[in-house]
Amino acid sequence: MDSLIQHFRKDEQPFIETTMGWIREVEDNYSPKLTGFLDPRQRFIVESIAGSSMLLVGMDGAFIDAERQRILIYPDYYVPETADYQIAIFNVKYATKFLKLEHKDILGSMMSLGIDRSKFGDIRVGDDEVQFALVGELKDYMTANFISIGKAKVTMEVNNHRESLLVTTETWIEEIYIISSLRLDVVVAALINLSRQKAASLIHGEKVKVNWTVRNQPAFELHESDILSIRGSGRFKVIAIEGRTRKDKIRLLIGKLE
Structure with a gap:
């Protein structure tokens, strides 16, 4: 578990501790635990930690392709129903x-x-x-x-x-980017075809958000399931980190909101 947690960001530790509390509650009571509505990155964290504890998770946000969803953490004997998500x-x-x-x-x-x-x-x-x-x-x-x-x-x-229920008209276009690192300035530069220096200026100018939070440090490292908002350029999501090329570059699968 410790080896898993060390891969998350330091500023995610409070949410990780909350998640660990949910996990312990399910293990101690051997009954399901329902969370509030979580964003994609939070759900990724819960899924990762619950999976390492041999627990199962279900998700529901009511809407088709809901961005924010509730998670039900439950033991393997339990069969979730729609009503469980309340x-x-x-x-x-x-x-x-x-x-x-x-x-x-x-x-x-x-x-x-x-x-x-x-x-x-x-x-x-x-x-x-x-x-x-x-x-x-x-x-x-x-x-x-x-x-x-x-x-x-x-x-x-x-x-x-x-x-x-209303159906979203959002369309995400997927594309592979080959980048040298997961630093925010490197990824932003690749996404909107800027130099790293200009990308860093955008970040310092607080024009870039990650998971709805302004990030003003170019060295901030991105992870899977992160959502990026770049003022004037739209929204992007880190769908997957697909390994490395022969030249040791990172293959990053990105979705762009059209």
């Missing part, structure tokens, strides 16, 4: 004739209610409605308190029919 799905209705809500509007309103980011999952914005996933225990609270987004009055409806 996800409430809401439709948000508003006067689309007068305004158009965006993802950031909904996210900001939820955060203003004091709801932790781990308590809600993906937010999908359609032509005439918004849908989002929430931990089941907050369903009544959300129904009573989520009555407006900015100046827009909204009506909340619980959606119990997954077949009616």
Whole structure:
């Protein structure tokens, strides 16, 4: 286990300790443990640690291709069901004739209610409605308190029919990059065809995020399942590190959001 944990970043240690606590809880009680909504990198960490402990994991984010999902850690005897993930799905209705809500509007309103980011999952914005996933225990609270987004009055409806959920229109284009290292400046330079010096300037200028956190150190090392946002250039994800070439370069499989 120690040899596995040392491969994660130092600033991921608090989450790793939390994950270890979940693992111990499942092992001690021999019963499932449900997490909040996790991003792809967090899920990668949980999967890695749970797998080394001979436990199984299931994931559900309600939406097809959900970016944020809850994880169920469970012993091998257990057979998970959809209800185990305890996800409430809401439709948000508003006067689309007068305004158009965006993802950031909904996210900001939820955060203003004091709801932790781990308590809600993906937010999908359609032509005439918004849908989002929430931990089941907050369903009544959300129904009573989520009555407006900015100046827009909204009506909340619980959606119990997954077949009616909005489908993302996001498309990720995959491409292999041959790079010398996993340093952030090296990868950014390769992704957007810049010199390392210019890539480092972007990073120092806090224009690059990794897993939704600004990273301003060019030497920051990327790992599998990381999500990169480069201001003005879009979003990328590290799908896999596919070994090395004969010249000892790294083969990196990257997805770019179109």
